[in-house]
Amino acid sequence: MDQSRFFKSEAIVLKYFPLGEADRVVTLYTPGEGKVRAVARGVRKVKSRLGGHLEPLTRVRVLIVKGKSLDVVSQAETLTSNIALRGDPWRTACGLYLAELVDGFTSENLGNPPVYQLLRQVLETVGRTDDPDRALRRFELQLLRLVGYAPELHHCVECLADLAPASHSFSAAAGGILCPSCRGSDPLGRSLSLNALKVLRLFSSSDLQTAERVRLAPELTLELEHTIRYYLCYLLERELKSTAFLDLLRREREAGERRSGKSEAGVSSRSR
Amino acid sequence: MDFLPAAAPIVRLIEELNKLPGVGSKTAQRLAYHLIRTSTEDAEALAQAIADIKQQVVFCARCQNITDVDPCAICADARRDQTKVCVVEQPLDILALERTRSYNGLYHVLHGAISPIDGVGPGDLKVQELVERLQNHGVEELILATNPSLQGEATATYVQRQIAGLGLKITRLARGLPSGADLEYADDVTLTRALEGRQEFT
Ligand SMILES: [Zn+2]
Ligand SMILES: [Zn+2]
Numbered sequence: 438m439d440q441s442r443f444f445k446s447e448a449i450v451l452k453y454f455p456l457g458e459a460d461r462v463v464t465l466y467t468p469g470e471g472k473v474r475a476v477a478r479g480v481r482k483v484k485s486r487l488g489g490h491l492e493p494l495t496r497v498r499v500l501i502v503k504g505k506s507l508d509v510v511s512q513a514e515t516l517t518s519n520i521a522l523r524g525d526p527w528r529t530a531c532g533l534y535l536a537e538l539v540d541g542f543t544s545e546n547l548g549n550p551p552v553y554q555l556l557r558q559v560l561e562t563v564g565r566t567d568d569p570d571r572a573l574r575r576f577e578l579q580l581l582r583l584v585g586y587a588p589e590l591h592h593c594v595e596c597l598a599d600l601a602p603a604s605h606s607f608s609a610a611a612g613g614i615l616c617p618s619c620r621g622s623d624p625l626g627r628s629l630s631l632n633a634l635k636v637l638r639l640f641s642s643s644d645l646q647t648a649e650r651v652r653l654a655p656e657l658t659l660e661l662e663h664t665i666r667y668y669l670c671y672l673l674e675r676e677l678k679s680t681a682f683l684d685l686l687r688r689e690r691e692a693g694e695r696r697s698g699k700s701e702a703g704v705s706s707r708s709r
Numbered sequence: 710m711d712f713l714p715a716a717a718p719i720v721r722l723i724e725e726l727n728k729l730p731g732v733g734s735k736t737a738q739r740l741a742y743h744l745i746r747t748s749t750e751d752a753e754a755l756a757q758a759i760a761d762i763k764q765q766v767v768f769c770a771r772c773q774n775i776t777d778v779d780p781c782a783i784c785a786d787a788r789r790d791q792t793k794v795c796v797v798e799q800p801l802d803i804l805a806l807e808r809t810r811s812y813n814g815l816y817h818v819l820h821g822a823i824s825p826i827d828g829v830g831p832g833d834l835k836v837q838e839l840v841e842r843l844q845n846h847g848v849e850e851l852i853l854a855t856n857p858s859l860q861g862e863a864t865a866t867y868v869q870r871q872i873a874g875l876g877l878k879i880t881r882l883a884r885g886l887p888s889g890a891d892l893e894y895a896d897d898v899t900l901t902r903a904l905e906g907r908q909e910f911t
Contacts, residue, residue, distance in 0.1 A: 452826050457731060483887045489896030492859050493826075518897035519859060526823070526870075529863040533825045679825035685832075 444501040444508075446470065447516065449556055450493050451536040455481065463491050463510060464540060465499065468553035472545045475501050475508040487513050494519040494532045494560060517557075521564025527686050531563045534679040535576060541673050542584045552583050558645060566649070570658050575640040575648040577665045582641060586672055589613025590638045595622050604630050607664050609671035627667055633660045719745070771842060773818045773835040775800050783816060790814040792849040796839065796868060798822050798856055806854065814852070817842065822855055822864040831867055840871055850878040857884045857902070 448465035451472070456462050459481045465473045480488035490497050490513035500512040522532040539556055543549065555576060562572040581587050592599060593616035594608065606620035607613070607629045614634065615626055629637075636657065640648050653661070670676055719741055726737035744752055768774070769781035772794075776782070783789065783803075793814025797803055803816050819834045843851065853868065855861035869879055885903030886895055895903070 455731070484890055486891070486894040489899045492896075492898070494859060495896075515897045518901070520898050520901055523859055523862045523898070524866050526863045526867045529859060530825055533859075537826050678828040681828060682823065682825040682830045685830055 442503050444503055448497055448499050450491055450495045451540045452493055466539055468550040469548040471543050471547040475510045477510040490515045492519060493536060494522050528563055530683045530686055531569050532560055534683055535559055537677060537679045542580060555579055571648050571651060574661050578641045593619050595619035602631055604628060609668045627664055629664060632657055636661055772816045773838055794848050795852040795854050797854050822860040823867060824860050836868060843872055843875055853881045
């Protein structure tokens with residue numbers, strides 16, 4: 438058989454959609470070839486050997502047969518199951534959000550092994566931590582850097598001046614920070630606190646352990662999430678789909694915490 | 710020749726067919742040209758059938774299943790066990806469970822599963838209807854029968870948390886190996902669930 442028609446790789450399942458009666462088109466992220474879309478035949482049948490291995494957020498080893506119009510998954514074997522992300526809607530929602538980002542910011546036939554490692558690492562983190570916000574923010578910033586959209590966080594993107602320790606403005610259109618005298622150049626920019634700027638800088642370059650040691654007050658957590666989301670949506674030129682469910686779960690969790698009278702105790706912001 | 714205006718109805722038909730799930734633009738074109746060649750009676754029968762499902766088919770106010778009478782035949786059947794409600798994703802799942810003749814309770818159709826990547830959240834499903842139904846009627850056991858997929862499990866857990874305060878017995882379909890399957894090909898999640906759900910061998 439012609440070996441070039443086969444493609445063997447490790448991959449993380451990003452998503453799938455149904456095709457015909459029993460098939461699915463699966464989107465995989467591979468280290469060497471980036472995004473790969475392939476048909477998995479018969480996987481919606483109960484007795485499918487492939488189906489259980491190709492659920493979203495599973496890390497698999499796949500053998501793909503390259504076809505003229507469609508690639509077909511011929512074999513799949515689980516390397517890391519998604520069981521830690523299952524059964525808890527919050528973890529599932531975080532995992533699918535990360536998959537949506539990778540799907541949105543990467544292309545087919547363009548390998549980027551560090552993106553693969555970053556995704557693999559953050560999925561493991563989401564599976565074990567009860568507080569994945571910092572891992573998610575660090576992932577977003579480092580993904581942006583790896584695909585060439587790192588925001589400029591050290592100089593004003595307009596006048597190139599060093600940034601004074603003050604609050605600034607984040608401009609998605611300009612791709613970074615505007616100093617107080619330049620902030621008028623983008624009326625759509627969002628104001629950014631000094632603490633948030635420091636955390637953005639830290640998460641852009643820190644390892645995961647360092648990022649997870651940073652303690653964030655609830656307001657700062659929200660400011661970071663909203664600032665980065667505003668930038669992500671600007672770059673993608675669309676709203677992210679999976680954030681609605683994440684936001685709903687957060688509101689429900691906060692309402693539950695208020696009901697049970699549990700207060701956010703002793704949370705302060707600390708960063709470099 | 711005035712070609713384009715003449716083709717406009719075909720273009721419109723192709724566009725409408727193209728909206729159907731699983732129908733790409735190639736298939737939509739094939740179907741449209743098939744319909745052009747179909748007899749007028751057959752084409753009108755199809756059009757009438759489509760019009761009828763919008764006028765004559767409704768959601769059952771109790772179980773949300775698709776029905777032509779409200780309440781549906783299952784909800785109206787007094788011989789069925791009114792204390793059990795089985796939650797499924799799709800109306801077709803009811804047919805599958807009914808085929809087994811192993812279940813005699815009632816159902817509740819969510820009409821989907823939580824699918825964040827498609828923008829489908831709990832608000833798009835019949836979750837609120839379920840919560841209200843369980844508050845008012847004499848239901849004792851809720852059986853969660855969503856698909857054993859990542860999204861089906863997230864849906865089941867989400868529903869379970871919404872009704873946790875109601876004091877019902879909540880059960881879930883056993884998840885494990887399909888009959889006739891080879892153990893060596895089973896994925897880790899299926900095997901783990903099968904181990905968790907193991908039963909005493911007597
Ligand atoms: Zn400036
Ligand atoms: Zn009914």
